[in-house]
Amino acid sequence: MPAAGRLRTPVHRVIGRTRTVPPWPPVRARGRTSSFVLARGDDERALLEEFRDERGGDQVTLLGDEAIAALPVAAGTVTGAALLPLDLRVDPREAVPALAAWLSDRGVRFHRGTHVGRIESTEGAVVVRTSRGDLRGRRAVHAVGHDVDRLFPDLAEEWSVHRCRLQMLEVDAGDLRLESALLTGTSMLRYGGLSAMPSAARVRERIARESPELLDVVMNLMSTQRPDGALVLGDTHHYARTPPPFDDEHDAELLLREGARLFGRPLRVLWRWRGIYATSPRAEFLVAEPAPGLRVVSVTSGIGMTTAFGLANTMVDDLLR
Numbered sequence: 001m002p003a004a005g006r007l008r009t010p011v012h013r014v015i016g017r018t019r020t021v022p023p024w025p026p027v028r029a030r031g032r033t034s035s036f037v038l039a040r041g042d043d044e045r046a047l048l049e050e051f052r053d054e055r056g057g058d059q060v061t062l063l064g065d066e067a068i069a070a071l072p073v074a075a076g077t078v079t080g081a082a083l084l085p086l087d088l089r090v091d092p093r094e095a096v097p098a099l100a101a102w103l104s105d106r107g108v109r110f111h112r113g114t115h116v117g118r119i120e121s122t123e124g125a126v127v128v129r130t131s132r133g134d135l136r137g138r139r140a141v142h143a144v145g146h147d148v149d150r151l152f153p154d155l156a157e158e159w160s161v162h163r164c165r166l167q168m169l170e171v172d173a174g175d176l177r178l179e180s181a182l183l184t185g186t187s188m189l190r191y192g193g194l195s196a197m198p199s200a201a202r203v204r205e206r207i208a209r210e211s212p213e214l215l216d217v218v219m220n221l222m223s224t225q226r227p228d229g230a231l232v233l234g235d236t237h238h239y240a241r242t243p244p245p246f247d248d249e250h251d252a253e254l255l256l257r258e259g260a261r262l263f264g265r266p267l268r269v270l271w272r273w274r275g276i277y278a279t280s281p282r283a284e285f286l287v288a289e290p291a292p293g294l295r296v297v298s299v300t301s302g303i304g305m306t307t308a309f310g311l312a313n314t315m316v317d318d319l320l321r
Contacts, residue, residue, distance in 0.1 A: 035087040039083050045154060047199035063082065072177060077261075089181055125138060127141060141296075148161050155288055165239075256269070284299065286298040
């Protein structure tokens with residue numbers, strides 16, 4: 001997804017630097033450092049050509065017929081495809097504990113099982129009031145994803161922060177092998193770099209005409225393969241200030257239907273889960289300073305995992321300046 005994002009803020013521009021800053025934790029990349037965006041219609045193929053023209057061949061490479069035919073998808077359904085060679089994929093189940101362990105080894109203290117009830121800015125210090133006592137420092141960053149409104153409701157209201165509930169599946173696809181991530185036409189409507197292309201309106205109009213149910217659930221049909229061979233298939237999106245606790249099986253059925261069409265084979269569900277992230281119509285990133293020395297930071301769009309290192313690097317640099 002990095003190559004498909006829209007480069008329009010300083011936060012995005014710093015991401016390129018984080019690729020070369022050593023030493024990072026021993027988190028292994030999975031598969032190739034690349035993604036494929038598939039076109040299954042003339043309008044989608046035109047969009048990929050526009051994207052290539054804007055970003056250049058080092059970021060976007062259009063595939064020829066032979067390479068397209070080798071993709072592990074239903075035969076004869078793909079009319080064009082683009083390779084995003086700069087994308088990097090890691091396994092979150094390994095990455096999160098590896099990052100925590102790496103930081104602990106370097107002196108970072110984690111206060112687990114500790115509730116933060118309030119953060120106050122006093123003269124020369126920021127005080128974090130917790131269930132295990134107060135923590136004091138010259139600066140503090142409050143970065144809790146979609147829960148900005150728990151401690152800063154006025155700020156969340158000012159930024160119109162809501163929660164996006166997504167549904168995803170892990171499926172068994174038999175002997176199918178997927179070396180890189182796959183994105184599709186619905187992905188073109190989700191990511192700023194792609195959706196900004198002139199042909200995006202035609203893609204949306206065709207999907208609305210042919211498969212309006214996909215837009216109703218804001219589907220982003222994409223897939224990656226885990227080390228054990230299972231495919232991660234996603235995803236659908238619903239928005240609310242407080243999401244209901246119930247998942248609609250209709251979403252899962254649509255994902256399975258579209259995934260089977262994409263790969264040309266039946267899929268069997270192994271796992272189902274939901275995710276929650278912050279969203280705001282105002283900006284992709286919420287960065288605010290409600291009090292001296294205190295920053296409130298949240299990625300208010302679906303690109304948090306992609307931009308986290310760049311955003312964190314930018315915030316720390318700014319705080320220490």
